[in-house]
Amino acid sequence: MFSDVYFPRVNGVSTSIRTFAQALVRMGHAVTLVAPDYGADSGQEQHDDGSFEIIRLPARVIFFDPEDRLIKGAALAGITRRLAVRDWDVIHVHTPFRAHQLGVRLGRLTGVPVVETYHTYFEEYVGHYLPWLPTGLARWGARRASRYLCHGVDHLIVPSAQMEQVLDRYGIRTPCTVIPTGIDLAEFAGGEGARFRDTHGIDHDVPTLVTVSRLSREKNIGFLIRVVGRLVPEFPTLQFLIAGEGPDATRLRQLVAALRLQDNVRFFGNLDRRTSLLDAYRAGDVFVFASPTETQGLVLIEAMAVGTPIVSTAVMGTATVLRDARSARVSEEDETAFSGHVASLLRAPEARAALAQAGPIDASAWSTEVLMRRVVDLYASLARPFPALA
Structure with a gap:
């Protein structure tokens, strides 16, 4: 190779x-x-x-x-x-x-x-x-x-x-x-969301979103930050956890400051795939993703494997991953529509539990x-x- x-x-x-x-x-x-x-x-x-x-x-x-x-x-x-x-x-x-x-x-x-x-x-x-x-x-x-x-x-x-x-x-x-x-499904059998929350001072009842991505413009993370801005009035303690690094980090931090979301958006850099990254996935009530350029979208499969409910756009490779997926809700790339999907899940623990239970079953189709x-x-x-x- x-x-x-x-x-x-x-x-x-x-x-x-x-x-x-x-x-x-x-x-x-x-x-x-x-x-x-x-x-x-x-x-x-x-x-x-x-x-x-x-x-x-x-x-x-x-x-x-x-x-x-x-x-x-x-x-x-x-x-x-x-x-x-x-x-x-x-x-x-x-x-x-x-x-x-x-x-x-x-x-x-x-x-x-x-x-x-x-x-x-x-x-x-x-x-x-x-x-x-x-x-x-x-x-x-x-x-x-x-x-x-x-x-x-x-x-x-x-x-x-x-x-x-x-x-x-x-x-x-x-x-x-x-x-x-x-993905190798065995790699995603572990992880403790409670441990991640405890380590980073996030109360267990605080609504939490997570994304895992390289921080670059084509990943469309700015869109997700603006979605968080729409959710905060209803969920004022909401935490958005961003795992990853990249050249767009400075601009994204500036966007967070401009929207006055410093108390709601947290950047964690690259996390260890065998430990803290698994904890971060499991700490999320909802995994959010909106990249329009993925040839596949492996992080969606990873979120499925750990049982984190997903809200995502479905473009290019992510459309393939999310087709017929019972662990995800698909949204158009519209801040109002996307935030509506997320809010409905944050209000409904039973719906989140159903999506979480379906995640590992969906992920099994993508076993390496x-x-x-x-x-x-x-x-x-x-x-x-x-x-x-x-």
Whole structure:
């Protein structure tokens, strides 16, 4: 596997890659991930836990996106030679930058098939990261780059049917299979909401909303903060817990101050997925989400797994996750409508309990153990047979 992002960089792609790799290892397969080196002080060593091989390559900070790294060009030739002498069945690329370059180069050199996952709806993201470009030009560039990159690999994996439709609209003709990443349900069996509330001084009877997200404009967290502003008159002690970090944090804090919601909105940064994040999920009476750009929306599945009732918009990948879900209420992206759904749940503990009970059942359809069998079947269908021994 090749990726331009991995832990300690926290985002959905990093989570997806780790989920893929650990599931493959549990199924008896061998995995090597090639990813950027984030530096000695980044804490990356705690994420390289030895469950699968990780090769870190020298990388530099990207000036307009300091959270991310760009693998240095000088590292490409050496790693390609090192990997070319090893036996691979499949090369799986997860991001479109140096990782794509490396994966395609190794595939051509070895004859091994190259699969690429289209994780990110770049047409919707590019304007946030390159704001100086005219919107139309940025979107055109994202579509053109997507066609070029996708036509350079043998097969594509997309997390949702909606994303497959986008690629079809782009004119991409590379064979494509829809396989969501899913989650390891065992990771979400724990957590104590009461512990999180006690730790952070939140009374047990205080109505609480929670969201888990990277703090960036495309995640639409500002919309959720404005929704909270509409709820506070009826629920003056309401607490909105935001778990995550990102470049939009300063603007969001300013929005909270402008709406005078400092007593109602709390930022917690990135939480440990094995402990405090589970506690935060369970501390919420309602999980809220409104991102319009998700190719899947793993946090919705995580909220289902822990049994937190959901109110969310349903756009792109989140529409797939929420279709037929009995643990969620779907709202349009309208502050009045969204706040109405949340308020009705906060007033009705029986309704919340019914949604909570349905959550783990909904989440079971997204189990990694089920979905990764489909990935392995795809790998097997693509893998070239080794030459017969003389």
